[in-house]
Amino acid sequence: MSRPDAPTLREVKRRRTREAIVAAATNLFDEYGYDAVTVAAVAEAAEVGQRTLYRHFADKEDFLFAEDDALHDAMTRAAASAPPGCTPLAVISCAARAAADLLEPDREMLVRRARVIARTPALRAREGLKHDALQRLVVAELESRGYSRERARLIAGIGIACVGEALTRWLEDLDVGTLTEALDAVEAEVCSLNPA
Structure with a gap:
């Protein structure tokens, strides 16, 4: 049974x-x-x-965009499940790790997919729309936690850029390790930035 x-x-x-x-x-x-x-x-x-x-x-x-809905849903659930009172970047980190869990098993396919998208302007435009949709979901989650729309947009933009950088490193360099490790490395770099 x-x-x-x-x-x-x-x-x-x-x-x-x-x-x-x-x-x-x-x-x-x-x-x-x-x-x-x-x-x-x-x-x-x-x-x-x-x-x-x-x-x-x-x-x-x-x-090439078959898993967008599943990715969006997983990231939405993960962001919403981040503990109350955690930092905005922790909310984004939860969402990013949910994405990593989905993407990790398909690295070889994703490398080929990235090459195809890079060579095809119409596909690059659609990839941009996907990133915009993911950023909107993070903005909505941060607004629901009391952040102003402007601050939520700024934080979400930084967070999605970090996720994009980690994904790019993971797809371009097989020595990077796992996508989660790439996310950890990018997050550590961002946290170490000193504007002074």
């Missing part, structure tokens, strides 16, 4: 299909360029029909 919270066979198959599509698309985009790869080629590489592919994704861009 399965646990009540265990995923059903259907959910497991759906997740595996999505993962196969994302992996196939990312590999093809990295090898041939985003604009040169058709949806039909992705479906063939993932060994699914195009109708199946469109049941999982709205368009070609979605292959």
Whole structure:
């Protein structure tokens, strides 16, 4: 008998299909360029029909941004669960570590994804929108903790920049270690800054 919270066979198959599509698309985009790869080629590489592919994704861009909702939800929950009275950067740190937990297992795929996005202006624009959405969630959480909108925006901007820097270091340098270690290093650098 399965646990009540265990995923059903259907959910497991759906997740595996999505993962196969994302992996196939990312590999093809990295090898041939985003604009040169058709949806039909992705479906063939993932060994699914195009109708199946469109049941999982709205368009070609979605292959590279498939986990945005899960990432957003995990970061929102983690930020909200930060203890009352903790520092604003601790709230951001909680959210960043939730992101690290999701991203850590897919480093190789994320390296390829980053290369594809860097070479494709439309994808860079969408990546920017994703970062804006993550910053808004941090601003909302900080405002709910009593910070003014202006201060929340400033703190969130600094925090999201730190997360972005840690992610970049982790993706560019295999010697960095884990994403959590990269986050720790960036946070330590920020805390050691002295404006005097």
